[in-house]
Amino acid sequence: MEQENVASKRIGTWLSYKGLNANSASQQLGYANSSKMYKLLQGGSPGFDTMVEFSQAWPELSLDWLVLGVGPMVRAGQGTDSPLALEQVVRSKDVTLVTVDDQGRQNMVLVPIPAQAGYTVAYNEAVYLKNLKNYRVPGFDRGEYRAFEVAGDSMEPTINHRDIVVTSRVDEPRLLEVGEIYVFVTPESVMLKRIKDRVRADDEEIILYSDNPHRKPYGMETRDIMEMWRVRGYVSSYMPSAPDITTERLWEVIEQLGFDRADIRRQLMENAPSDAPL
Template identity: 30%
Template sequence: MLLSKNLRHLRTSQNITQSELAEKLGVQRTMISAYEDGRSEPKLLALKVISELFGVSMDELLYHDIQEKGRKAVQSRDTKILTIAVDESDRESITMVGQKASAGYLNGFADPDYMESLPQFRLPNLASNQSYRAFEIAGDSMLPMVPGTLIVGGYVDQLRDIKSGKTYVLVTASEGVVYKRVFNYLEENGKLFLVSDNEHYKPYEVKGEDILEVWEAKAFISTDFPNPKDRNNPMTIEDLSKMILDLRSEIVKMKGRS
């Protein structure tokens, strides 16, 4: 493999320090040195982040001498190939990612064989011009959505299309698979602000380069019938506006501390 040579060449040609690359991958700087010296190899998830960061395919990164032979092709970071499942009539199905499958999904979401091994189903009344995936949520951070609820999400190809205040399933290199209310500050600081509907959970930030997939919540499936007496009051436009103002204030405070 030519990984160590290619990684060093790509990093230095773009004037990225080992420390900066280590921060993007969430590893120690010494690990980058080990990768470039051939003493260690990054895991599959880190390889995917590296390939997207430098706009190269994993095949090119591992087996093509980029320094000597030049680039095969430049791939945009925003260009992703989505692996989908179809039935015997070539109709696209909804792939279900259960709680136990979430960890494996991080490494297998681009593998057709892995995706075919997951349960598939179809739902009526969904727009036919979009791809869908269902994720089983865990925990109580998004009440009244209880643990075990399936969130059916429509694929979002471009991060810039994320609309502040809506809920999404995010597949991330740093946090795994999460379902949150998202506020888009990518143009301001390159980050997304993730908020739980359960106020007992603190909001947090995720860097844009950590996002592997985005699915906008379109429907949910649950065996738990909601009781109106137990449900939180629906969020109004005024509540949402106040939340955005509060979040902006929190981001300003974070910038001041950094």
């Protein structure tokens, strides 16, 4: 039953890619009505006759992908309405869409700041992903990667506003690694945060931290997480200046006055404004 549901999702993905609904797809397939297509979209398993009909109507559609989930959705060398094909990465629970080139290699989708509001709603929809720019970055050409433009100052001085982080997909919260930076996608926002505490499988909340000392930790319920992406690298137009000797000298003076550096940092954290996404 699970395989049937996955095949049904692939059919839905193909129709979305072609800009078709059940009625228009049925017309292209030569069906008298749309009842058969509705059954397929609701979890029905496509039979041999259906595969032949699909192949005749859409010769560019890869049946290996449709039936087995193997390879790109669009056959290499076949003409398509879009310069990009789509592929599904099938996981234990979810089916994730990625874009691929004409050789079946995955591209890296860039989600800029203006598109992030829409990403929280349509992050796994074919039409949305096809409208985003795609790139190939040396060193990130084998695997599932996604790039996000950073908004805000919560991760300064490590990562700055409008930097671009290159990320890889993480499937479960328990796989989050302490000390690493992640992009968290929820129904309301896209957030860039650091993990400092070990996350267990039964944890209902994750505490997210900013590198900016003026930002407070942010608690998020695990049930609200739709996607998690681990930062593997970033692209920045910001060039750091020479080490700030003045700041270190200021800390020395504070300690000479008898104040504890840790206490000062804690007071700054307690008086910091509420944290904000990215």
